Amino acid sequence: MNREYVEELCRKAAQAKFAVQECTAQKKNEVLEHAADLLTRETDNILAANAEDVTKAEADGMKPAMVDRLTLSKERIAQMAEGLREVAALPDPVGELLDDWTLANGLRIRKVRVPLGVIGIIYESRPNVTADAFALTFKSGNAVVLKGGSDAIRSNEAIIEILRRALEDLGVTKDAACLIDSTDRADTGVFLEQRQTVDVLIPRGSAGLISYVVRESKIPVIETGSGNCHIYVDADADLQKAIPIILNAKTQRTGVCNAAESLVVHESVKDAFLPMLSDAMHRAGVKLYADDRSRVLLPYAEAATEEDYGREYLDLMLSVKTVSSLEEAIEHINRYHTKHSDCIITENQASADLFQRLVDSACVYVNASTRFTDGFEFGFGAEIGISTQKLHARGPMGLKELTSYKYLLNGNGQVRA
């Protein structure tokens, strides 16, 4: 364990946050553009470092899907550089005047958007997160402390060195971007204790990583990512509309948090709807796990267990549950979902309204695919993750969601009576 090293690194970031906060939008954009140029120019060095990680991972028996996430290519590095340029092109959220009023005694109160300060990001073996997370946290005026997966350590070292050089070349302290350069798991534990210097922690990665961080962190955490998304086919659904929405939400991309994982069907439409569903899902290669009432209409389905309703399959699999009422559907969804995204298919306005009010998710849909829960689709121009908690930010998090606010109070001698 390298306690002193981690603590010192976080302290340096806490000192650097003031310099980042003082950067003009133009300075920040210049840093991001320059970092993009350097990433492109240093492609060979990054690939060499990445090859070391990949060789070691393969020797250690890492699964091919994981090796793919770890592996960089010329194209992937070009995408990282392009990502930095896209963030540079976004408006600067810092300094926005959110409110402005004057008390009867003449004391003026302004509420202004400010950076959070120091953001910690904990992630796994995708080295592109190193550049992506830096771009978003820096543009929103924050210093960042990154802790990537051990498997990607050489790649992350190569990338952070370039980001820090870009900062330094433009006269900004390089401690605005810090990497905990360690493969010792205990150092992550030390990182989670740095409440005095780190303002917020955002874990990015598997459900296991996120729940570890939520459980152990002494720093406030924004929980992201886990999506057990439901689609409910109401008694008043347009069944022709339902199939393409479900197909899109389930199969357009399966390994993502906004993909549908569970289908809830009102019993009054099950006879008409489930055979249609069965055909469409069978053709798309989707395995169904269904309750007894629906399974008689789904020739290829297996029996759903209680566990199926709580699962985020992230695969061509879908659970099916029949309900007797809209209320039962809402109750079922609120019991099993992860508060991410859920949808009702209905032509009944009152049912749509009730569903949108009572389903306790960040994004509640009527007649559209859940796949739109995404910072880019929302028009935020960027995304650090999808928050599934209710404090601070909820749903897709862009640049504004990486800021806080402060009150500026200007007087001329006001005292309290």
Next chain:
Amino acid sequence: MNREYVEELCRKAAQAKFAVQECTAQKKNEVLEHAADLLTRETDNILAANAEDVTKAEADGMKPAMVDRLTLSKERIAQMAEGLREVAALPDPVGELLDDWTLANGLRIRKVRVPLGVIGIIYESRPNVTADAFALTFKSGNAVVLKGGSDAIRSNEAIIEILRRALEDLGVTKDAACLIDSTDRADTGVFLEQRQTVDVLIPRGSAGLISYVVRESKIPVIETGSGNCHIYVDADADLQKAIPIILNAKTQRTGVCNAAESLVVHESVKDAFLPMLSDAMHRAGVKLYADDRSRVLLPYAEAATEEDYGREYLDLMLSVKTVSSLEEAIEHINRYHTKHSDCIITENQASADLFQRLVDSACVYVNASTRFTDGFEFGFGAEIGISTQKLHARGPMGLKELTSYKYLLNGNGQVRA
């Protein structure tokens, strides 16, 4: 330990949150008005229950200041009732449309203000918090789970019984207001684990209680209350303006989080200013703890230790530190403050601007007393506490700060390409 009892109570509140969320503003106001009537009508019963607590506390040797906080009177109960009526008179924050846009494909996205869900409040021996916290959490559409101090258990039981009766009389589930009716400290530990049912936890009370909750909670916490507030007298200060501001911030009320605890003085004004300060503070009975450079000008001052600069005295005591520059003042404040409220006294606009940008507090003042950091003074009409963290809400928290938002997405078959 009563694990099952605590878990069951939180589950009941999580179920009740939907009923609260569905209450109209009028219904909520009726409940609050009725609760106020019942509190007044049941004054004698509340006083009898409170007398049991007070008798036990005195027998246990509780300090008189603490006994005073615990003790209710006819007037204090009338104040509690009046507090409920004041909250009823405030506008309902729930349902506010925060944003509304339509994607190119026709998918409409609305961002609406919604309740947080279930709020947990952990507090000490002030029984009035039971009614106050209920009023604010209920009006903002939330269910609440309360855990008060063991010393106030009979008083809290009497008050919660009345609040629950008021809910029931108006047809709202009484589980919208739950009290963990236990004096077993281990039950607080169980409460802190209820992340599945409780959305946010707000501790109210001593620094010890707050740091315990921050350290142990698995539920997201809003940290409130601790205020080591600074006033900096700049080189360009109007010294005549400084004295009344400092007197007000230090002495108008000493036991509160927005009182000043530390004075920072630019060396170029110390010869003119410190003798004025010494007189004023001596007359007001304020003890000074000063560094060597200032102590020669402060005949009654004692030597400040490093510890003094970090202390929230909550008493007629003030630390004094001399600095050589505005930058040193900002650095000193950012090292020792609790990110609550800090002030600069200056006539120099550039110095005021820099101070307001770089001091990392919820409220940064120019030429006014820090005592205005208060939900009522801000015009919020209510206050659950002063947040000293940067996630979610910062500074005074009123009704809006007890809400979250959700996205409502309405389409007619949109799928992602």
